[in-house]
Amino acid sequence: MTFRKYLVLAGVTVFAAAGDSMLSHGMKQVGSISLHHLPSVILAVLNPWVAVGIVLLLAFFATYMTALSWADLTYVLPATSLGYVILALVARFVLHEHVSALRWLGIVLITGGVGFVAGGPEITVHPREDREVTSEVEDIPPLAKAARPLGSAQGKSGAPEKASVRGMES
Amino acid sequence: MRSIYTWCAILVIVFASVVGDVLLAQAMKQVGDVGELRRRVGILGVIGRTLGDSTFLLGVTAMAFAFFSLLFALSWGDVSLVAPAAASLTFIGNAIAAKFFLHERVDRRRWIAATLVAAGVALLAG
Numbered sequence: 001m002t003f004r005k006y007l008v009l010a011g012v013t014v015f016a017a018a019g020d021s022m023l024s025h026g027m028k029q030v031g032s033i034s035l036h037h038l039p040s041v042i043l044a045v046l047n048p049w050v051a052v053g054i055v056l057l058l059a060f061f062a063t064y065m066t067a068l069s070w071a072d073l074t075y076v077l078p079a080t081s082l083g084y085v086i087l088a089l090v091a092r093f094v095l096h097e098h099v100s101a102l103r104w105l106g107i108v109l110i111t112g113g114v115g116f117v118a119g120g121p122e123i124t125v126h127p128r129e130d131r132e133v134t135s136e137v138e139d140i141p142p143l144a145k146a147a148r149p150l151g152s153a154q155g156k157s158g159a160p161e162k163a164s165v166r167g168m169e170s
Numbered sequence: 171m172r173s174i175y176t177w178c179a180i181l182v183i184v185f186a187s188v189v190g191d192v193l194l195a196q197a198m199k200q201v202g203d204v205g206e207l208r209r210r211v212g213i214l215g216v217i218g219r220t221l222g223d224s225t226f227l228l229g230v231t232a233m234a235f236a237f238f239s240l241l242f243a244l245s246w247g248d249v250s251l252v253a254p255a256a257a258s259l260t261f262i263g264n265a266i267a268a269k270f271f272l273h274e275r276v277d278r279r280r281w282i283a284a285t286l287v288a289a290g291v292a293l294l295a296g
Contacts, residue, residue, distance in 0.1 A: 074280045106294035113285070
């Protein structure tokens, strides 16, 4: 993992949390929208909070897709779940809302989960993959590199679990 | 009876978002490392290649379906159950789906991470 990749993961986390809270703040100002007056949803975009929220969520989507292009789904999802923690901390220290003991426990569990997944490799390297070997997976054994045929189909054709080589060992 | 409907709605949301996440992850693996691709074909090339990927479009459709079913469920269901249950079960569902459909190596470390995060999200959102 390079510094740039950590930055992308941080982007996923922060953009999602900030986008969601701005959208939520803006929609509370706009007021409730009934199903019978759906066109008023379009007017909601005129609210600056909603507009900024949408831009941030687009940024979230772009960084999320970038992260998925070089990391496993089961790595990206837990690693970026700190957004929930950020929201709770903002609620406590910026908005001065009460955070219950159960919620603090939730914060501890999520942080622990992030720590667990971040200590492991970010991508499963299949022997039958046609993607380029990036600098992070240099330390796979030469045998596994040789077993990777160039220009083959992507490794979705059921490469057995046993055969997968871990790029980085913690 | 109402709780059965609520749980059905939760299952629909979880199913749709897991399908969406798996399809998007698969699509981005097909597109390739965005950082390297951008150096070769530029940012517009990356966007074009991503939007032209049919798996990506299917994934976005599934995500949109999940989003609207969540909105729908929140409009009549119990918010304090629907929101945390859907968010939390999606983490578990994604770990299972990623193992079987994306052939990711979901080792003990990742199972523990997914379970801890799912439990934490359930507590935080509840």
